[in-house]
Amino acid sequence: MSLELSIEGIPGIIVNEHQEALYHWNHLGLRDTSLVHIDAHDDLGAPAPKPSGEINKDYVSRLNQGNFLCPAAHRRIFNELYWINPFSIRTVGYVGVRDFSGKKENIIL
Numbered sequence: 001m002s003l004e005l006s007i008e009g010i011p012g013i014i015v016n017e018h019q020e021a022l023y024h025w026n027h028l029g030l031r032d033t034s035l036v037h038i039d040a041h042d043d044l045g046a047p048a049p050k051p052s053g054e055i056n057k058d059y060v061s062r063l064n065q066g067n068f069l070c071p072a073a074h075r076r077i078f079n080e081l082y083w084i085n086p087f088s089i090r091t092v093g094y095v096g097v098r099d100f101s102g103k104k105e106n107i108i109l
Helices: 020-028 057-061 071-073
Strands: 003-009 012-015 035-037 078-085 094-099 104-108
Touching: 003 020, 012 020, 020 057, 020 071, 035 071, 071 078
Parallel strands: 035 078
Antiparallel strands: 003 012, 078 094, 094 104
């Protein structure tokens, strides 16, 4: 279940399950964006099933909150990921930056 909204002309979507966002990102035609992901987990850990075609609701239903970012990166919905762990014990937060062209750097706030 999701709720589409617009704030000052900027489209937004509220989803119940993390992986539902992938369907909406694809539907909006997002490509090569920067994603700011605020979560205790990077959601890149578990293997994701390969889509046989278009990213649709059936495909998204086979994903989970731990693997939905992998297909988004492979489809180039985003090419940079800024991961903010709000529960990091280091300082205010930990930001993992992944540039999917192969470069990776980590920044401690």
